[in-house]
Amino acid sequence: MEKENHNNQPAKLGRRDVLKGLATLPVLGILGYGVWKKEKYTNLKNKELSLELDLGYEPPVLHPIPPPRDSRTIRLGIIGYGGRGEHLVRAAGFAHPSVIDEWKKGAKENKNDKRYEDYLAQEDLNVVLAGVCDVFTVRSKRAMEASANLHREGTEGKMEKPAKVYKNYKELLADPEIDAVIIATPDHWHAQMAMDAARAGKHVYVEKGMTRTVDEAFALRKTVEETGIVFQLGHQGRQTESY
Template identity: 50%
Template sequence: MDDNKRSYSRRDIVKTLATVPVLGAFAYALLKKTDYQKQHSFNMADELGLKLYDDPEPASISNGQTIRLGIIGAGGRGRYLLEAAGFAHPNTLKHWYEQAQLNSSDTRYGDFIEQDDLNIEIRGVCDIFDVNAKEALLSCSNQEKSTELNEVSSKVKRYTDYRDLLAAADIDAVIIATPDHWHAQMGIDAAKAGKHIYIEKGLTRTIEEAFALRKAVKESGVVFQLGHQGRQTASFKKAKQLVDKNVLGKISLIEVCTNRNDPNGAWVYPIHPDANEQTIDWQQFIEPTNNHPFSAERFFRWRCWWDYGTGLAGDLLTHEYDAINQVMQLGIPHSAVASGGIYFYKDGREVPDVFQAVFEYPERDLTFMYSASLANDHYRGKVLMGHDATMKMENVLEVYPDNRSTQYRKQLDAGLISPDKPMITYQPGKNSLDGYSSATEQYFASRGLLYTHVKGKRVNTAHLHIKEWLNGIRSNKQPSCDIHQAFEEAVTAHMATIAYRENRKVYWDADKEQLI
């Protein structure tokens, strides 16, 4: 070793600290306690039979034929799903590439290029807005991920009516990313046509539609996936392991929240300058619901009206519920109450911009609470409260011991764990387990569902969700968010909507499968 360099051991550090009066003794005690906390965390994981950092193996593409897809609804969400499936517009790719050159932390281009080839072809595009359809045709032709492509492939056809797309012999499966008021009928028609279905959340606009869609899917036998890509989030899968091992003790209260504070978050989406009665098939748009004169505002900001969706319940609540449902298998609640109102966005909308719902599960001795504001950005995450510990369930998972815990009483009394520090932290993509969480780790905790980690690699969760669905088609196996999970999501959300709109407590009769 170079004489000018020296390797400092733990013993050297302890000796140095010990020479500093008072501070040395305190620092030594802190170092010893931290060592024990780390040791305790590892022992706890071993004792529970958990390998918290056994990152899931990347799902391979199932052997089999190339699957030919059609997409119905190629606007904002449809565009995103096309990208997740491996088809991006050349201009989008060019923009991502240019931004990566300017900012090394912008990894959108690299992440997209490294996505697995899902062995699919897009054969059909249906959108009733000409601009969306034109852009999607070029995206769906971009099999080679080019930034220069300017010609539409002869294999990709535009349909102006989704029924014609479903009748096409060269389409095996469909992605449905339309507004909610079209989900049920399109899903039913797709099932009857024998097309496998990936449909965006919320499942349906009404509870009656949820029953009808479930019936059609079950009778057809098609492979069905609801678009809750949180099913692929690594930390949620780890959360289930911890809950199954009773790390939290008896769970009696769950709180989930979603706050957003900008027009886009409140569904005030931009209105395209080329949107008019000549470029939008308005009559087809309003076909499943009430007649209304042409309105570009309603076309682009449809979530703000009951005719087309269910507001916060069908949008953001469903994400939060499905995340908990995959961990806890809650199913449909026994009852629901809801409240809220239009407190900030006085823009003619009908759905509330502040909304809260409380769901009761008496057979589980558990309450599930949802709360949201579209006019405040204060972050509040998913929290599972047990007798022995509390779990903050985000992309970074943290478990805090409860000060009155029975299970961890000895460790708490000995000062080995503390209620103000997580005793277990799981950060996807990290290869070690800490008994504490630094400010830096907390700062980088992800808020959304855009990415997870597989073997240390950042991956788009929607890409993984579509891959799971495609693998299910090839193996004739239903994926994680099948029609049964989708039905539970739909009924739960509709209970909250009905409770709010009718100002009453809504009950679910599980035996008769009906609301009362």
């Protein structure tokens, strides 16, 4: 074996050089494994992220609105199905099937876990979740799945026809087959969406904060009075006994 000396002449490699070279092999091995592991992790992360960001996701098929059960059934539309929207829709009787699974599991493991039992005993509000609009299609798909869960059996259970999905809230408001809306989008949308809904003749439940400015609050009050819709502001903090 040869190496170059300071005169740029090939020189013989000694036993010490060979041993030194061999000693670097495990280090290279560890480095290589590290790079492979990092790449695997990055790929996994990218996959997760693309699922989370909904890249490559196919928009859900539009279904006809489920018919009302009787003339008093309220056909509800949800605008904004994030954390709060999901909670409200669940309170209206439409839990996502995966939530039912979780409750059932909880009840199996702990007899004091009454979430599923309480949910089944919940009063029938005579509403159908007829329309869904969330700009994030992962969320609108989840809402759609909740709307189909009429039998409340979980992911293995029987599903009914899901709600209609709208690309934007104005399309949902324009649909004569929606009677009332829950607005649970971020704050800056509340006043505009609530006024648009009232003008479209829909009853409104809107989350707090109701408006961003006092002027908006007066404008919204005027619109509600003029249109004669039923309006409610969701402000649970103010409705608790402790408050």
